[in-house]
Amino acid sequence: MPLGVAMLVLLALSWALLGAETQTEVFGLFGVTAVIAVIASRLKFTESLGRVAVEHERAVSIACVVGILILMALFHEDHFPLLLLGSVLLYATACLGLNIQFGYVGIVNFAGASFFGIGAYTTAVLASHTAMPHLLILAAGGVMAALVGCVLLLPVLRTRGHYGALVTIAFATLFRSFLEVNDTLGGPQGLKIPSLQFFGWDLGEGLIFGGVEFSFYANYVFFALLLCMAAYVCVRRVERSWLGVAMDMVRTDEIAASVFGISIARQKIIAFVLGNLLVGIAGAAYGMMTNYIAPNNFTFADSLILVSMLLLGGIGNPLGVFPAAALILILPEKLQFIQEYRFLLYGTVIIFILLFRAQGLLPRGIRRFFPCAENDPRQ
Amino acid sequence: MKKHHAKKLFSSSLLALAIACSALNAQAKDTVKIAFVGPLTGGNSAVGIGGRNSTDLAVKLANENPKNKYHYELVVLDDECKPNIGVQVVTKIASDKSIIGSVSHYCSAVAMSALDIYKKFGLPMITWGTVLPDITYGQKIAEIHRVNGTMVNQNEVAAEFMTKLGYKTWAILHDTTDYGKGHNKYFSEYLTKDGGKILGTFGVTADQQDFTAELTKVKELNPEVVYFGGLTPIGVRIRAQMERLGLKAQFEGTSGIRSDSYIESLGNDLAEGTLTFNEGAPLEKMPKGEEFKAAYARYGYDQPYEAYGPFAFAAADLIIQAIEKVGPNRKEVTDELARTRDVDTLVGRVTFDDHGQNIIPLITKYVVQDGKWVIWEESDYGTGKRKLKGL
Structure with a gap:
């Protein structure tokens, strides 16, 4: 019951946020959200909600998917909200990849946008110069990102903490310079990417379904949703498996982990490669959706945005990246009306959120080894 | 239910807004x-x-x-x-x-x-x-x-103008964006045609802060003119760091640095004598x-x-x-x-x-004089009262 209410409120809020255009609407929405948040925390609603959400994980996931489908239906012919929704889903997919690295095994990857870019550039090259089916190209984007990531494996394995982060920062800078001086890859001007096609069906074209016209972005949102679901299921499976337990252990205490016979290198390699694979696939799909990529999209600053989504959502909780990605991508967009001052306000909002929820929007709970409800001692 | 409240509030505010808007539109x-x-x-x-x-x-x-x-x-x-x-x-x-x-x-x-x-x-x-x-x-x-x-026109004029002034050797710095690379391409093309000599070309990234490495090399080459293809933020840094390294060459920019903030950030003394070329007639x-x-x-x-x-x-x-x-x-x-x-x-x-x-067809040449962008022909430099560096 509380879960249903929460989900509906969330749906209504995201509908309003995506649709809000004018100053009054956006500020009204801020106010309403703040009031709801305060009331919910006063009534201890958030706590019970958290507990219920953990118990009914499947229901929550299904509700999220249904919610996005409803949003898609509501905005079926508005290109812009759908483009935003698609971007949120694809960025969230990339964040899921980073979540394996950062949240589970503890590798801080500040080159997220670079791997995102590798996926997109691979797609651009393969889609315009070969006749490969586009689904395979998407996979190739991910594999390429994972392969290039392997170059970084040695330095990442040999360094720890901040030093590891520095390695990835260096890579991000290198990657951008490489793109800018490389004229075969379009140089600083970037490259055009053809739109995604499945078996002769062009996702870049609008669709008429049952007499209702759908924006071509609806295709991409639907596709992004499928990708995102697959990534989410994959990440959850990793988390719940013994692999996830081992990764958690490596993150919390490497020495203890190695004493128990866990190969630290192995866990790190799996996490890094798998994470980059997901980021690369998301990047490939994003490139196809926007039809155009340039090195400026994949700077170190963009990597920071990815990391900040992870932090805002709550490190280690794959569910957290969704609201975080939505906030970070949509908020500055909705503040366009204050023009040059918007990043000021945007920054303030983020700081406030982190002040009141220092652990992120949806912090990761304690691992439950026995998911059956009747065995839970807390009940 | 809360959800209903939120939605009601939102839709009613939307309605109010629509009414307000239509009231405004009720003008003729x-x-x-x-x-x-x-x-x-x-x-x-x-x-x-x-x-x-x-x-x-x-x-x-x-x-x-x-x-x-x-x-x-x-x-x-x-x-x-x-x-x-x-x-x-x-x-x-x-x-x-x-x-x-x-x-x-x-x-x-x-x-x-x-x-x-x-x-x-x-x-x-x-x-x-x-x-x-x-x-x-x-x-x-x-x-x-x-x-x-486009940048084609402005560089054609820039190259011709500078060679006519009597400058012979250049060092080119450009940012590695499409903007800087394009400028480098067209300027080099026209300059070589007009008989100028390029001693060295250096690409710098758009967010680079420190240009000591490039400028030290430029100093060794000792060109008469340093050409910069890029936008104001780097232009300011390069000009300031040229001074710090004691590089005495004439500084020539592109339309990208003709902003008032260029002079404001450098101060009148440092900006003095900087040249740019802009499309269009002077205002x-x-x-x-x-x-x-x-x-x-x-x-x-x-x-x-x-x-x-x-x-x-x-x-x-x-x-x-x-x-x-x-x-x-x-x-x-x-x-x-x-x-x-x-x-x-x-x-x-x-x-x-x-x-x-x-x-x-028109490209206007500008030079900084006493903290202002002045049209070349009207400036003290154009009339011969002041001289650019190295002339």
Whole structure:
């Protein structure tokens, strides 16, 4: 019951946020959200909600998917909200990849946008110069990102903490310079990417379904949703498996982990490669959706945005990246009306959120080894 | 239920807003929306805000004119000079059917990424500050127009002018964006043709802070002129660091550094003698120039209109004129803009060729003198009272 209410409120809020255009609407929405948040925390609603959400994980996931489908239906012919929704889903997919690295095994990857870019550039090259089916190209984007990531494996394995982060920062800078001086890859001007096609069906074209016209972005949102679901299921499976337990252990205490016979290198390699694979696939799909990529999209600053989504959502909780990605991508967009001052306000909002929820929007709970409800001692 | 509250509140506020809007619209004229897109945040925000203010001014002046058939409303969007954000905001304005035309983009890469969206949605746009030739000449898109010249024209003039002054050797620094690389390409091409000698070429990244390595090399090469192809933020750093390293060469920039913030950040002494080349006639020489300046002052904008403000003003003006003529219909406005021949605007006569490119023959040369950009011919340097370095 509380879960249903929460989900509906969330749906209504995201509908309003995506649709809000004018100053009054956006500020009204801020106010309403703040009031709801305060009331919910006063009534201890958030706590019970958290507990219920953990118990009914499947229901929550299904509700999220249904919610996005409803949003898609509501905005079926508005290109812009759908483009935003698609971007949120694809960025969230990339964040899921980073979540394996950062949240589970503890590798801080500040080159997220670079791997995102590798996926997109691979797609651009393969889609315009070969006749490969586009689904395979998407996979190739991910594999390429994972392969290039392997170059970084040695330095990442040999360094720890901040030093590891520095390695990835260096890579991000290198990657951008490489793109800018490389004229075969379009140089600083970037490259055009053809739109995604499945078996002769062009996702870049609008669709008429049952007499209702759908924006071509609806295709991409639907596709992004499928990708995102697959990534989410994959990440959850990793988390719940013994692999996830081992990764958690490596993150919390490497020495203890190695004493128990866990190969630290192995866990790190799996996490890094798998994470980059997901980021690369998301990047490939994003490139196809926007039809155009340039090195400026994949700077170190963009990597920071990815990391900040992870932090805002709550490190280690794959569910957290969704609201975080939505906030970070949509908020500055909705503040366009204050023009040059918007990043000021945007920054303030983020700081406030982190002040009141220092652990992120949806912090990761304690691992439950026995998911059956009747065995839970807390009940 | 809470959800109902939220929704009710929202829909009622929406309703109130709609009523308020329709009350406003109840004036005699129909409202037509046009958009402005440019960098309002980040390193290029000074130029972007100048362009925004100028466009805003064009809209306000149009609304003051009782003869106009429509009331205009400006929608301003920030593209952050980033292609992905550009795609987002252009999708936003292009899919909003109430927006009839757009004054778009200062950064060439952003314009490149958004070209297809204008085409797809049939939204006519005039770019007010991008200089990459490919934007108009890369492919033929009816919706795309440009009021300013391309970097080809400005570098042709720059090379010829500098060699005629008697300079012989150059070192070229350029940022590795499309903007800087393009400038390097065309300037080198024309310079070699005019008999100048390039001692060395150095690419620098757009967010680079320290240029000691490059400038030390340049100092060894000892050129007479340091040419820089790029935008104001790096231009300022390079000029300042040249001084610190004791590099005495003449500094020559491109249209990208002709902003008031260039002089403000460097101070009058350091900026003195810097040369740039801009497309279009100088504002002071244009019949409407003084009028524009007075109107800009009258509306009390805090920030200067910068080098590209007049172009943004002219672009907005062209779109408004077209709408006045054929009505608020994207297709018709696109067709009308294609017919633009010898139209008098703030930046001189505008004629769009079949690629939507304005063919302005005129390039104006500027030099910094006592903290101001002065037209070369009128400056103490042009008249021979002062001398550029090394002459």
